Amino acid sequence: MMIWKANVPQRIQIFLWLLVRNKLLTRDNLLKRQHVADTTCLFCNEAESVNHLLFYCVVARELWREIFSPIGSNIELNSHGLLDWWARNDNKTADIMLHATALWTL
């Protein structure tokens, strides 16, 4: 899997692995384990999920627009779309590092 080849710290590799498996502790996933009083996104008040927080939220969309607009990519913005893009761009390790950093920051 591309994640394990990415030239990023191991904790970010694990973070990315949890992301593609939808196991990050976003509020929707926390709710499966415990009571969560507020399940909305801190940025926009929509329901918080992995794909919302990291791809669909207005804040995430703006970040991805800034990242992808210089390269003109029409990537489908969700965890699977990003993973597919990485697989198709095997030699672009700098881009993978950039995306991983953006995801970690969000």
Ligand SMILES: [Zn+2]
């Ligand atoms: Zn949001």
